[in-house]
Amino acid sequence: MGKTFSEKILSLKSGVDARAGQIVTVSPDYVMSHDNSAAILKTFKKLGVEKVKYPERAVIVLDHTVPPSTETYALHHKEIREFVKEQGIENFFDINTEGGICHQVLPEKGFALPGKLILGADSHTTTYGAFGAFSAGIGRSEVAAIWATGELWLRVPETIKIVVKGKVPKGVYAKDIVLHIIGKIGADGATYMAVEFTGPVVEEMTVASRMVLTNMAAEMGAKNGYVPPDEKTFEWLKGRARTEYEPIYSDPDADYRDVIEFDVSDLVPQVAAPHTVDNVKPIDEVEGTPINQGLLGTCTNGRLEDLEVAARILEGRKVAPGVRALVFPASWEVYREALKKGVLWKLIEAGCVIMNPGCGPCLGAHEGVLAPGEVAISTANRNFKGRMGSREAEIYLASPAAVAASLVEGKITDPRKYLE
Amino acid sequence: MGKIIRGRVFKYGDDINTDVIFPGKYTYSITDPAEMAKHALEDLDPEFAKKAKPGDVIVAGKNFGMGSSREQAAQCLVALGIGAVIAKSFARIFFRNAINNGLLAIQSEETSRALETGDEIEIDVEKGEIRSAKGTFSFPPLPPSVLEIFEAGGLIPYIREKIGRKG
DSSP, rough: BBBOHHHHHHHHHHHHHOOTEEEEOOOOOOOEOOOOOOOHHHHHHHHHHOOOOOOGGGGEEEOTTSOOSSSSHHHHHHHHHHHHHTTOOOEEEEEESSOOOOHHHHHTTOOSSOEEEEEESSGGGGGGGGGEEEEEEOOOHHHHHHHSSSSSEEEEEEEEEEEEOOOOOOOOHHHHHHHHHHHHHHHTTTTEEEEESSSSHHHHSOHHHHHHHHHHGGEEEEEEEOOOOOHHHHHHHHTTTTOOOOOOOOTTTEEEESSEEEOOTTTEEEEEETOOOOOEEEEGGGGBBSEEEEEEEHHHHSSHHHHHHOOOOOTTTOHHHTOOEEOOOBBBBHHHHHHHHHHHHHHHTOOEOOOOOOGGGGGGGSSSHHHHHHHOEEEESSSOOTTOOOOTTTTEOOOOHHHHHHHHHOOOOOGGGGGG | OOOEEEEEEEEEESSBBHHHHSGGGTTTTTTOOHHHTTTTTTTOOOTHHHHHTOEEEEOOOSBBSOOOOOTHHHHHHHHOOOOEEEEEEEEEHHHHHHHHOOEEEEEEEHHHHHTTTEEEEEEEEETTTETTTTTEEEOOOOOHHHHHHHTTTTTHHHHHHHHHOOO
């Protein structure tokens, strides 16, 4: 019997012949943390260790509360800056025009590569699987432990293979496809498991779209998501990859827990309605719901292609009166490209407020949180109660096209009529 | 280790996510454990933190702790003195965070189904037994390497022991 991608890479990184279900001790290639590094470094100091064992493996990106809106956040950032200096951590992305959201920065800066093992103190660390890396979210103490020892225990996951086929209809994007999948298998449909995204539709997808799939793998409970790297991946990584890399693929006779096929030929735009990500419906079931805010961007859908499709719908139109439109490009690279290409101009003319790259209100910390009774439609990845501020607010999740169309009408709107 | 946990049950449903266990708006502002404890489960049951006493146990359905990786979701329960969380299943990062903070996380479908809010229970960690008026239920032990971390009181004390720099 052959091995899955996850079994192969965790065997390689642990030095034992690992199979699903086994617990192994691995040495990750990189360990990512963000603003939570301030808490992690305090835990690290309690360990009684002076120095980070492999400072070159630590990657720290400030993105959750940037620029800081409170004195506490500012202090956290200051502590992180002092720590990276003291520890010689060079992979530090501060608040300037180079960084952005961690899950966009690690790929752009060439850390997220085929065959790499990346652990991060953020649940959407699964994103890097779009490049053929094994990447999983861990807790804060675990990052401190890796800083100290270079190692951590992992359970080798079983794998679900998802095969996406058919002809993608107009107005349907990677976000609709992944929401549809989550709606079918449920928010715990892949708990503890690896999810491989394969099939002709995934092969046809851009790298940016594949990142939507692996980002949202976290919303199925998955440990990691994975897209087999191909020519598109290698092309995208040219000039970015920091090191040589060796792609790892599942064996043809690998043992999958489940293989699930989705034909998306008849799929319509989808939304996740409040208050869980698996509460997925075709958009027509909630069409007409009035909105107070629309959010374009974040680590899920803040890449150039996302802003472009939104601009295509918003160009020459206006955001409906009384509705706030906030745009969060995923990184400064995306921001610059969108600026150069005139995409941001179109969005501004339509009435969108362009924010700096960062997590913004996605986790309710700042920059556009919701008041009680308000409704938002967002391209982000979570709609839990209280996620964007008030627990009395409602969040719908959808594609950038659906958010843009909803912004024009001031209510949830099927984007297809704007794509004729 | 012979540890016995005694307390009352607080029963909740499926898919309890970390945003309602410890709201995101506090994750970068509240760091004091006593303060964290006051907000435990705030967006699910605002009365919980006031009512819960040390040793009390949360019993939930499937996928407890889904969502964000925030470790405070486990830490706020530890700070409140919660004895254990019993669920039909756990989200993986929450499970890790629980072990790594010395919080007992027991996966048991039948216990989750049987127990209700207000039930008095006793958990014998060594025997892997949950005793209540509704019956006695057994649960499987943690894998040895993970048990070692839990028994050390969590990942941080475990690493301290491992690298031999106590105190």
